[in-house]
Amino acid sequence: MTAPPTPEAATKAVFAKHAVCLVLDYGSQYTQLIARRVREAGVLSVLLPGDASMDEIREVSPKFIILSGGPNSVHAEGSPLLSDDFFAYVAEHSLPVLGICYGMQLLVHQLGGEVQTVVDSGEYGRMPILVERDSVLYAGEAEAKQLVWMSHGDSATRLPEGFRCVARSEQGAVVGIEDAARRFFGLQYHPEVVHSERGVATLRRLLFEVGGLRGDWNMSDVLQEEMAKVRAAVGPEDHVICALSGGVDSTVAATLVHRVLGERLHCVFVDNGLLRFREAERVMATFEQHLHLPVTKIDVSERMLAKLAGVSDPEQKRKAIGREFIETFQEYADELKAKLGHAPRFLVQGTLYPDVIESCPPPGTSAKHSHTIKSHHNVGGLPEDLKFTLIEPLRELFKDEVRQLGRLLEVPEGFIARHPFPGPGLAVRVLGDVTQGGALDTLREVDEAYIEAIREWGLYDQIWQAFAVFLPIRSVGVQGDQRTHSHVVALRAVTSSDGMTADWFPFQPDFLRYVSTKICNTVRGVNRVVYDVTSKPPSTIEWE
Numbered sequence: 436m437t438a439p440p441t442p443e444a445a446t447k448a449v450f451a452k453h454a455v456c457l458v459l460d461y462g463s464q465y466t467q468l469i470a471r472r473v474r475e476a477g478v479l480s481v482l483l484p485g486d487a488s489m490d491e492i493r494e495v496s497p498k499f500i501i502l503s504g505g506p507n508s509v510h511a512e513g514s515p516l517l518s519d520d521f522f523a524y525v526a527e528h529s530l531p532v533l534g535i536c537y538g539m540q541l542l543v544h545q546l547g548g549e550v551q552t553v554v555d556s557g558e559y560g561r562m563p564i565l566v567e568r569d570s571v572l573y574a575g576e577a578e579a580k581q582l583v584w585m586s587h588g589d590s591a592t593r594l595p596e597g598f599r600c601v602a603r604s605e606q607g608a609v610v611g612i613e614d615a616a617r618r619f620f621g622l623q624y625h626p627e628v629v630h631s632e633r634g635v636a637t638l639r640r641l642l643f644e645v646g647g648l649r650g651d652w653n654m655s656d657v658l659q660e661e662m663a664k665v666r667a668a669v670g671p672e673d674h675v676i677c678a679l680s681g682g683v684d685s686t687v688a689a690t691l692v693h694r695v696l697g698e699r700l701h702c703v704f705v706d707n708g709l710l711r712f713r714e715a716e717r718v719m720a721t722f723e724q725h726l727h728l729p730v731t732k733i734d735v736s737e738r739m740l741a742k743l744a745g746v747s748d749p750e751q752k753r754k755a756i757g758r759e760f761i762e763t764f765q766e767y768a769d770e771l772k773a774k775l776g777h778a779p780r781f782l783v784q785g786t787l788y789p790d791v792i793e794s795c796p797p798p799g800t801s802a803k804h805s806h807t808i809k810s811h812h813n814v815g816g817l818p819e820d821l822k823f824t825l826i827e828p829l830r831e832l833f834k835d836e837v838r839q840l841g842r843l844l845e846v847p848e849g850f851i852a853r854h855p856f857p858g859p860g861l862a863v864r865v866l867g868d869v870t871q872g873g874a875l876d877t878l879r880e881v882d883e884a885y886i887e888a889i890r891e892w893g894l895y896d897q898i899w900q901a902f903a904v905f906l907p908i909r910s911v912g913v914q915g916d917q918r919t920h921s922h923v924v925a926l927r928a929v930t931s932s933d934g935m936t937a938d939w940f941p942f943q944p945d946f947l948r949y950v951s952t953k954i955c956n957t958v959r960g961v962n963r964v965v966y967d968v969t970s971k972p973p974s975t976i977e978w979e
Contacts, residue, residue: 477650502538708736
C-alpha cells in the first residue's frame with residue numbers, strides 16, 4: 436500500500452499544480468480579503484507573515500507578490516521591512532510586485548524614495564481619485580475619476596528612480612505608482628474592498644495582463660487539497676474528535692473530515708447552557724436526520740454557567756468558555772481511550788479566517804503583525820497547554836467560501852443558509868454577567884420572536900446575521916396601565932459578504948413596529964426594544 440503524503444508534501448503538490456500569488460501580511464484587517472479577491476479571480480493565493488524568511492518564500496515559488504497594508508509606519512522602530520535578498524529574488528525571477536497602503540510605502544521607502552507622516556490629517560474613507568489612463572495600472576479605464584477606500588496617515592512625497600505617479604487623490608496625495616520596467620506597482624488605497632469601485636478590475640488586470648497568471652483554482656480544488664492534508668496528518672489508526680457546535684462552519688468541517696476518516700471521526704456537541712431557544716433539540720435532529728454524522732451530546736451547562744458567574748469582561752468570558760470546551764473534549768478523549776486503547780490526538784474545529792484576524796494569533800502565523808480586536812474562544816481563548824493537535828480545514832476561508840464548500844459536500848441548503856452563530860453562544864449577547872436574573876432565558880425568547888418575525892416577513896435570506904442582545908439596564912414603561920421597570924433589548928441585523936465589513940439592514944418601519952410590539956407583548960420582563968444602526972467598522976458585528 437502506498438503511504439499517504441506528508442502534510443509538507445501535500446502542500447508542495449498544491450503549489451506545483453497552480454500558479455501562486457503570494458500575499459505578505461503586514462497586519463491589515465483586509466489582508467485575507469486581498470487573498471480572497473485573488474482566489475475569486477481563480478488564482479491560488481498563499482499568505483505568509485511580512486517578515487517571512489526567503490526559504491519560506493522560495494517554498495511557495497510565487498509568480499506574483501502582493502505586500503499588504505498594515506497599522507505600522509515605515510518610520511517606526513521595529514516596523515517590518517523587506518530584505519535585500521527579497522529584492523534580489525524578485526529581480527532574478529522577474530516577479531511583479533504590488534504594494535498596497537503600507538506595502539506601497541515599503542517600496543517607496545526601501546527603493547530610495549521618501550515617505551512622510553501627515554501630522555494633522557490623513558485620508559480615510561471613500562474618496563475620489565484621478566488616474567492616468569495611459570499607465571499599466573489603469574490601462575483601458577473608461578473614466579479618469581474613480582472612488583476608492585482610503586486609510587492612511589503616511590504619504591509618499593518623493594518617488595524612487597524609475598517610478599511614475601499614475602494616480603492622485605483630490606487633495607493631491609500620490610495614491611498610485613508604477614515602475615513598468617521592473618513591474619513594481621503601488622496603491623495607497625485598498626483595491627480589495629467593495630468601496631473601491633474599480634479596485635477588483637485593477638487587481639485582475641495586474642494578475643492576468645501583467646503577471647500572466649492563469650485562473651485555474653476553484654473551491655473543488657480547495658476541497659481536494661484540504662482532504663489531502665487530513666489524510667497526510669492523520670495516521671491510519673488515529674481517531675479524531677470534532678467540536679460540533681451546530682453552526683455552518685463546524686458542520687462543514689466535520690462533513691469534510693468525515694468523508695476522509697469515516698467512523699474514526701467522533702463528533703461532540705456540547706450543550707453549554709449558552710444556546711438559543713431549543714437549539715440542542717433542533718441541532719441533534721438535524722445531525723441525525725439530514726447529515727448522518729456520528730454525534731455525542733454532552734451537557735455541561737451547569738458547570739459552564741458556574742464558571743461564568745460574576746464574569747462581565749467579554750475577553751474573560753471567551754477565554755473561560757474556550758477552556759471549558761477543551762476540558763470537555765479532553766474528558767471525552769479519556770473515555771475513548773478506555774474503549775480504543777489510545778486517546779485521540781486530534782481536534783477538528785470550524786475556525787474561519789475572520790476569527791484568526793480578530794484574535795491576532797501568535798508569531799508564526801500569517802497575521803502576526805495585526806492588532807487584536809477580540810479573542811475568539813476557539814483561537815485566542817485556547818489554553819497554552821492544549822493537548823490536541825488542531826485540524827482546521829476552513830482556517831483560511833471566509834463564510835461564503837465555507838458555504839460553497841458545504842454545497843460541494845452536499846450539506847443541505849437549508850442548513851448552509853443559516854445565519855452565523857458565535858462559538859461562545861449567548862455569552863457574548865448578554866452584556867455583563869450571563870447569570871444575572873433570568874437574562875439568558877429572556878434573551879432566548881426575544882431572539883426566537885425576532886427570528887420568527889424575520890422569517891414571517893420573508894427577510895431571512897436577505898440578511899447575513901440577525902440576533903438580539905440583552906442590555907444590563909432597565910427602563911420605565913407602561914404595560915397594562917401600570918408602571919413597569921423592565922429590561923431593554925437591542926436588535927441587530929447586518930448585510931455582509933465576508934464578515935470583515937458589514938452594514939446594518941434597513942428594515943422598513945412597519946417591520947420594526949411589528950417586531951417591537953411582538954417582543955414586548957410576548958416576552959415577560961421586556962418593555963423597550965432598540966435597533967442597532969452601526970456598521971462594521973467602526974463596530975464589530977457582535978456586541979462583545
